[in-house]
Amino acid sequence: MERPRIHIGWLYPEYMNLYGDRGNIIVLTQRSRWHGLDPVVTQVRLGETADFRQFDLLMMGGGQDREQALIAEDFMKVKGNSLAEAIEDGLAVLAVCGGYQMLGKYFKTHTGEMIRFTGILDLWTEGGQKRMIGNCIIESDLFGGTRTIVGFENHSGRTYLGKGLRPLGRVVKGYGNNGSDRTEGVIYKNTVGTYLHGAILPKNPHLADWLIQRALDRRYGGEVKIGRLNDDLEMRAHEAIIARFGK
């Protein structure tokens, strides 16, 4: 039988690959293979137009501040509207740090400069003086029961969610969205926004598989179900973080 295809998009790979977010692409493709799927990765670069509905899964990483304005301009001009439609349509998205902020309405730097985005989701970000850096542990109800998600955050932006939006999880250790309301990330339909690097997926295989399954459900209408892989090594790395920093 032919292996079911999963089409993974990687937005601005040349800019938004700070803090090892490339690891998320490596994990999504490897796990897809191990699940018996046929992963195809397409990079979507600056200046290129794209119909995001053609993808099954999209990864957006973090970028350096210098490049944020450049990317914001391109995003507003040729990508934002198509991505908004795809997200409404149930596209599975993992947006990390700068990518997460870009799903919102704006980023206001601590010097008062406004970088506007298309506002796909009702969230916004304000720059702070102090960077929020360190290992981060959250609890999420995304997986039919509470599970932990671990990662490393490094951001000066404080993100706030509008009333209708659900956070990805509650902060157990670390700062999360803004360091004050104990929320971390956002979940909307099949889109996950988060500040967690690490990269996030290697040590959280349950999140990786959640994204893959959501992507398959949209594409194949529930006909393709993935099984369980041997994640002993991944969970050892996950538990090591909780044992060291969770107290």
Added chain:
Amino acid sequence: MNLRSRLAVWVGKGVVTATRMAGRGGTSLPGAVARKVDPDLLRNLAAQPREGVVAVTGTNGKTTTAKMLSSIFEAAGYGVAHNRAGANLIAGLTTAFIQAAGWTGRVDRTVGLMEIDEATMPRACQEIRPRAVVVTNFFRDQLDRFGELEHTVELVARGLDHLAAGGRAVLNADDPNCARLGARKGVEPLYYGLEADTASLCAPSQTADARHCVQCGHPYDYSALHYAHLGKYQCPQCGHRRPEPQVYADRLWDVDARGSSFHLVTPAGDCDVRLQIPGLYNVYNALAAAAGAVALGLPLSVIQKGLEATTSQFGRMERIAIGDRQVFMALVKNPAGFDSVIQTVMQAEARKNLVIAINDQYADGTDISWLWDVDFEALAGHQDEINFVICTGQRAEDMAVRLKYAGLDVAKLSIEKDPALAVKQGLRYIQPGDLLYILPTYTAMLQIRGLIARQGHTKKYWEV
């Protein structure tokens, strides 16, 4: 020398003795204590060497470049005040000068040679007033400490504002971030770079820190790409381009696991150089050191002699015999450096036995996500040549996961959290005459180094 500085030297020397008696390296504490006695101490000591002070900074290759410069200075008959133990923050620099000073506070050395951490550059240069600053390159390194690459470049630029009168900035022409420092107001640059064809020597790397124009953000066109983002670049949009280097290598040959040969061209003439340290990035370090020496007006024969006499820097890349087995240790601290080490390891003929030791202390960088930017796929792609990989250190599990996803057979992978035990295990697994590769981050290297030293196999690190 005023009384206060002299007192500070005495106190510093006392702390040096005390920490050594306690069996510790003591490379930072003496300087830190002495600075409490006299905050102007470093300024007063650094002003004394007749030939001034040379500073070496940048992400990769600082220690090796400084070691090469030290060797060149020795060939010139200079006495050198050098922070050779690699303590490169302000207290470490001060300690190095305290050790070079006599009890009267007089520094009887011809030249100072200071490896300086990028974040320490503004303050260090303000106090030291270097005659030359050699900048090796800028790669992503420990972003959790510095924030971002951009910020790191700015810190080094601010250091350049405090060059001594007539001082030179010695810059890597092939690294866009480094080369652009030459445009800073008041800076007189001396550029070095590679003019040789390296296409057959290196695989394109994943780590692209500056393949986009540092002026306008547009991707560069490269007519040659040597290593990571280093090469001959030009921006098709704004025209920013690589400056012509005055010190360069135009031919390379015999590039192998034992070293490399190259033809060195300088304004003072040209010659062949045989380096005893492997790796293309060490050719860059040699060019940086040569250019630093040119900036000080040293003759070519001395430069050649010094470069050829340089052997591996401890921990950065060295072989140690342990009984009938051999250890090859190479410090790993960021993607580009790790990629180079992997390339060097894979060049060897024999089957590979590895210990990879990843810690996440402050000095290692607390964020280990950079492991996902390292090209471990190059290692896993030749896994029939690999016997085993033992992952150790505080982040042993993360390292093991990274290798699993690179495609390495998990049967070849094991985790032993304690670096000392991991090395013992590795030595047990290999046969007499075999080589064990140990690839540690900084603090893991110190741990392993301590283990090996306690067994009497190598000099303690402050004696190197």
